[in-house]
Amino acid sequence: MNLKRNGALLGVVAAGALTLAACGSDNNAASTDVDASASAATCEGKETLSAAGSSAQKNAMDQFVSTYIAVCQEKGKNVNVAYNPSGSGDGRTQFIANQIDFAGSDSAIKAEQAAQAAERCAGNPAWNLPLVFGPVAIAYNVDGVDNLVLNGETVAKIFNGTIKQWNDPAIAALNEGVSLPDSAITPIVRSDSSGTTDNFQKYLEAASNGAWTTGAGSDFTGGIGEGAKGSAGVAQAVASAPGSITYVEKSFADQNGLTVARIDNGSGAVELTDESAGKAIEAATFAPTGEGDLTLDLSSIFGTTQEGAYPIMLATYEIVCSAGYDADTSAAVKSFLVSAANEGQEGLAEQGYVPLPESFKARLTESINAIA
Template structure:
């Protein structure tokens, strides 16, 4: 498979609330600061779109929908998008079955599911369009240690049980001059299937120099740890357990006032910020070439050693048909995604996501326009 370097790939990750009811936006007014007048969205096609999937992008989707409604109201048109944050797997299943117009997913649709989607797309391919990105924190509770530094190898050894104490020599070597306690490490992990778990384990595979050998997947494979359900659950568990650590979307770490480790990817410690997360994926690779499917080569993000790059970033996709929609559905899907990829990004940072840079908006918009 050929990999194509993108000069500037970035986005926004999803750290949203876990509401389970299908919903469109309840707010028909675009958020403050959004310029709706310059939108390239046509507001054409059917009025009501349906989608389901990733709960991680739920808050971003609410922002996209409210902005899109306002854009189209300005053009005298009534629209809505009902998005059910039912989980990535369910979203892909409903998309394949033709029950929804597009799916949100923490993982690209591929292999057997991609083949199944060809029937739904009337022979067309299912495309993965990365629209929402966000950083994942190594959030910890360690009294007196505010600027902990970890790397891929030490993180892997913590989460597979090889490193058991906070003052382990491998951690101490990354934290020179820091008084680390002789205290047991408690790893808190997701007890439920999770795209965050899958991405975290893929990061460990790519960055740990072989220390992580148990593979990836939506279920935690490290064989240790105390389980907690959902992003809110693991963050709350760490907040109440001195000596503990977890992997969680950064918004949950901030909500629970948890410390977040810096990551040393080989070029020095890097703090988690919008800017450092964006830099990590600016040079990311795609698994294909040209306009169309934009599936990411996540190893090129997770394994980066570029200075100032924070590599632990979650990407979520919108899964669409490249061909096979009826004319009204195609027009509406293209119109909504055009708005989401552009003016819809304006206020994402306030909700814990990282907005798409201009260079990536252009590439994404080219693929959206190519939907037949």
Template sequence: MNFQRNAVVLAAAAIGAMSLVACGSDNNAASTGVDTSSSTATCEGKANLSAAGSSAQKNAMDQFVSTYIGVCQSKDKTVNVAYNPSGSGDGRTQFIAGQVDFAGSDSAIKGDQLAQAATRCVGGEAWNLPLVFGPVAVAYTLDGVDDLTLNGETIAKIFNGGITTWSDPAIAALNEGVTLPSTPITPITRSDSSGTTDNFQQYLTTASNGAWTQGAGSDFVGGVGEGARGSAGVAQAVAGAPGSITYVEKSFADQNKLTVAKIDTGGGGVELNNETATKAIDGAAFVKDGAGDLTLDLKSIYGTTTEGAYPLVLATYEIVCSKGYDADTTAAVKSFLTSAANEGQANLGEQGYVPLPDSFKERVTASIDAIA
């Protein structure tokens, strides 16, 4: 599995697919390779949950569901969670309308949608619980250069046209001893609306020392480069175009054997791997204190100066009601999310995600426990 965006799938197809997963009882538990014996998930409540939203977390959700099925089988319970990776916006819309039990989203629910969700969550509010993290690579193809360091400012200038050749003095200053060709830089960006684009542009806004003034959003607003559709599209475009560069989930960079730039946050270039991404997540701050809504202060990740922390990490949320479910739905949502936040995180690093650090996991678990 990979941290990837998939085509929109019909809800019925998703339900059917997940039902097939539920049928393969023994194989499901074994397929994840996860020890479920110490799980605190109760497997109580209604047997079938529904959810929709972020395609970026789709493969993590597959693992969460498979692991949860295994946990509940060991307790002689039959459960299923049908997740439709229809996109973050659609997931939030369906959640507000009460068409799904929870939503997956690359961005926290806020503003008018948050107010609308309060109507759905009778007597409660919508909480954003970050359960899935995936590092984003700044990946490039440049003949003769397989070790490159960039920082927020140079990345911003590449993607808004302020730097147009690889031998630019600003890049050279970060790469002493590296022979940089005068090859023109071709930025490859997402042509479709994307949570990865939104988070990448939020990173540039935070980390570019004022070089990025274009703002953020799901559509690329830098004004330069060539567009390609989807994570697979930008990765394949860079693989076939010397001198090009893109932002893409790490698993796609790995699949296409792209070279990934280190990012300098002030103490030298930091390589992208699970350890360095975990350091950034471990230092994340939340907008609110205490158990409950866990909307992240993304500046605390994107603006990190922690030594050895890789700052460009995409967080995706599960959006749930703090209260307002019926009793069976409450029990099932809490049980599933408890499993997802704990044993469900095992082996996610092999899927292109970053498992929750222990301290972060404790905070998430406390919020799950607080759902009434």
């Protein structure tokens, strides 16, 4: 049976790495249809799960929860997941302290925190399960230039100040036949700490042939550019400033009518689409962190040379206990995540995310089912 649900609480994507207001997901609804009979979610275990963390995945989490509620209602079960988008660091801290059932995070839990999480999980490792992906656009404002092509090296040199003019020979070489203006480039960068900045700089480290030397991190390290706060801030700044360029989530580029560069990953120029972003996700490999854990080897995405694969992505994880939950919590966590990884993915593209490719979805579901 198909269930029609209200869309009042989905909202719009706002500032930050797809950042929205820091409020919980206690009451959720969605505007999509879902076939409850086709869901593998058991809807078993405790009725209400608690979670906190990444604001980048907040809109996706709203959809996952509302879909899960509808599926379980059709199966005669009342469930909920209360998600607070309080930030990745806070989510990991609360998970370690056993204050929530799982955490959302823009980066995998590791090192000392991973050891602390294992203590919380009764001596069992915590697993990083990548569930939400969002592409990062290189958006620009150059009158008359609608199909700009850049690569990792030229992007790095623009954002470290080595390339200063739009008609620089390195840019011209990638855009044969395009009339590039003899005007200054104005990089617009995030003035606040963000997972978007971190992932963008990790891309530059992986794909710039050594041109990016200042490292990664949540704060911009390039040393140049005009700062603006949040994803909405940088997108609006580029929209109003001819000659400017920024890195920003695709949804914000779309909302502000910005032109987005194609990225040459070494196998030709790639337009940012759901299909091209999905190819990069599908080809991603995982770090050797142990069976069940799906910590991504981000260089396999950022450094991809696969034809037609768009390489600049933001991935967010759900951090869970591989074992050590009580039986009711384990059943509920597994049931919710199975739903989120499958029917919950429908319609994510409308919110600026990339739905999981089938092969990746299968690998993720396998790990979810292995939670003890």
